[in-house]
Amino acid sequence: MVRLKQVHYHPAETGSMQFRAQVRETPDLTPVACRYRDANPALHRVDGSRESPLDRVGNLISNRPPSEVRVYRLSKRGIIPWKHHQSSILLKSNILELNTSTDGRLWNYRQEGAAPLWKSLGDADLTGTVSVVKDGEDARLVAVSATGTVKTALYFADGALSSWTDLGGTAEGIPAVLLSTAHRLRIVIRNASGHISTKFQNLDGTWPTTWQQVGSRTAIGSPDTILDPPSGRTAIAVRGTDNTLYHIFETAPGSSSWGQWQQLNPDPDKAENAATDPTMTPVTGPNGTSYIIIFRNTDDLIQVYSRQLSPQRLGGSPSRQFVRSSASAPMP
Template sequence: MIAYPSGTATRDNTAIRFRQSFFNQNLVFLKVGSDGNIQLKNDSTSAVQIYADAHAYTKTAPGATAGSTLVPLKPARIGQVNVPANDSVLVEPLGKAGIPSGGVSDVLFTMAAAKSSASGKLIVYPSDGSLPGDTNLDYGLNLLVQNQVLARLGADGKFRIRNAGSKAITVSLDVAAYLAEPSAAVKGTTTQPTPPYRLADDVRVPAGGTYTVAPLDRGGVPAAGVSGVYLNLTNVHHTGSGIIRVYPSGTAPTETHAVTFMEAMAYSGALPAKLGEDGKITVHNTGSAEIRLWIDQFAYFKEPATGCAGGAAPAGMQKASKVSVADPEPYNPTTVLQASPTAVGSLGILEFAYTDGIGRLMHGRANPDALWSIQWTPIHGQEGYYGQPTLGEQADGRLNVLAHNLSGNVWSRTQATKDPAAWGDWVNVQKPMGSTVTVARHDDTLVAFAVDGAGSLWALPQYAANDAYRGWIQLGVSGVSTATAPLAVPVADGLRLFYLDASGVWRTALYARGALSDCASLSEPGFTGTASVVSSPGHRVRIFVRSPNGHILTKKQDGAGVFPQEWEQVGSLVAAGSPSAVLSPGSGKTEIVVRGTDDRIHSTGEIVQGSGQWRAWAVAQRHDDTYVPATDPTAFAYTGTNGPTWAFIFRTVNQEVRFYTPESETLRSTVTSPTFKGRALPKPPAAR
């Protein structure tokens, strides 16, 4: 059976193979003609009865109501289920085989049935829906059959499989894609049906052999910006039995079914096929004999536009460069986060993390009213880490740490339980990065950012709250510096990113649901170091950087969200390090600390809330405080029994953590800098 858009020439393709006295199904994406119709052509010598069921549609342009977007996956098995005779089973796909644990409206999977001693049919429908009148898969006596299924999930995230047959049957479920809800954390691809196009015409694939499909720039598919294509595979005139597997080029095969075939039968099977990093797809013949293969293309999946220029290869199409690290960095700043309280009325624990000079990843926990009771724990296991780690909190309150492994990859570790605090296992995210990593909260999900060795900007999103990280996605920006991690700040429409390019220009962009927009340059070339950003009510942000001549500069968004062209200089101090700024929760003023050329920490702050008028710089360490900072300071806000306040910390050359709090703050206008009380936090355990 051939299918093509009405009003166009007949296309040489296979939409479905059929056989005598038996129903066959195949789910294909079909482009409609200009009259809104599709054409079906029976190219056999006998009449055939057709049932056409519509399962979904795509829009030619965004509508008033946003629809779900498709995310192709490397095929993986959800599981095998036994469906009793004249009964149904519930299937819960969320959180399995690459599917997020939330934000999913539908899943696409191949349902393959084992040989049965009876005939029957299988029907898939939402867990809270009524039994529909169509059939997803007919099975027969001693036949191997399969079909691609688009399953809508019920409100509980499950779907039901009904067996309208007299015998129980076992089916395998191999997912190849899912549809992300409009509100999902990451936007998927848009589906672009094309006139059917034959990619492979009677190709011989030997037993155990593979065939590589290259769909880009063919049959209406663009040469770039494509994550996958919708294929239909047909094999005929074979002499053996087996399974055809389809998976992204450059990856290992998994135990999944695209087309299951047996002796002296012709089979077709359709599925969304995710592209490898080289833009190609591998087809693997697991059978015991050579097969003849036809492959037809019916649609492609277009990556969302980033809205940023930069000349990088499209998302998913550029391989990150391998990064090798010779030695750890001993004096990177310490990361601080106050966790959410574990009970009503309790105080959130202060969480600290840093890496030391021998590659240990140290984690500290302290009651904000009893910092001397801090407990330091090395959480690196047998691995070594370098650079400043980053801390995030899952939607359910569990702590997550991301750090740069000495292998070049970013590794992630999340608490298995928050109270009592206990760590889960390390997870290698499997992508070499040149910069260190940062993380920020995007609604109820976490998103990490880093730059690969080639200077391309990547995001590592959770696709649902409390979900695992699913892999890096490229954001289409190249020429980014690897010397510093991107900075991400939550704003009304997503995350405001700040990053330094290879020429030393500070740039900004808005990240939302996996794509960038609202991109702008903030500086001339020649800048180095890291930025610090303060967010005011109304999601207005102010950025602080160190200029090429060492002065601290700042810009603040105006009411329209636009940054001014010119920088404002904050006093005359010449700094040796990067600034760290915080919005004081006590006074409502922005406070800044920085390491000076005299090896002392200096402080300034606003004279009046939101004024951008600054006190004179003053040394924040008392004259009898002889501790020399070996790291840049980290300023942070936190809440103790006496209310909200702020503090800053640094580490000495001996990795001792010094903690400083302002002794008094006031809401009134003042040009006087606060005095700071400093103390040493207990040392971490000795290296073993």
């Protein structure tokens, strides 16, 4: 499964969407990234700060089953077998890339110096993709351990890493994270029962003992979360077991009290048939900052739900809170 990130969306320009996603398949032992705009997809290899075209991205997104996907990276230690695709963030004008290897180690690649290399940050017994969110000049990391517990650490701008804090839980898939305006970290996971659970960091930097279940909705795949600009509340989106997208809001900013799960689909009589998990990402337009929710359906259409900036009453109809648009996925 590929989760789309770094999205540029222009609803006033017909058919103008740009997505960037990291893909977990490579023929030449070099992790790749893909970028496509409108109907002209192109695949690029990541090589330091340089990119060169390789192949059409549609072959990777549409036609490669996850069972065939494996990523390797060459390093001074030999070939590193990656568990999943890497995470990236910009720190102090340098791109930081993170990934976990099959032996549970966390690796980082900082695009600085004459010969940047992947370096191990130690064995933390991690598995899966590391979630990362910027906190000033540093970054907060959240990952799942081999036993399913959730771990978090602070990655400093100079490349140092704090000790890991184990928050317990039984996470499935990739954790979703956000940083509140008070620099409190919120983590959202799908737990072993398929329900959505969350932990919200205390004001003193400590963590609650237990995970809070968010409603009774069960989901598949990984959730995503974002701070809702119009209201300041936490918003969560998931793919339900019926392959329909659902979302939920806090009842008040920072309250950890939740409303009701609601379908995003404005036409419930027509199946949504989501084929990927949702991605929530902020966008800025002429009316201010909002966010969009993106996924791909089984017809290879990229679906976009745009959060409307006009104030909405709590529990209002999703059709008045979100506007849906779509674009064709690239052809193989």
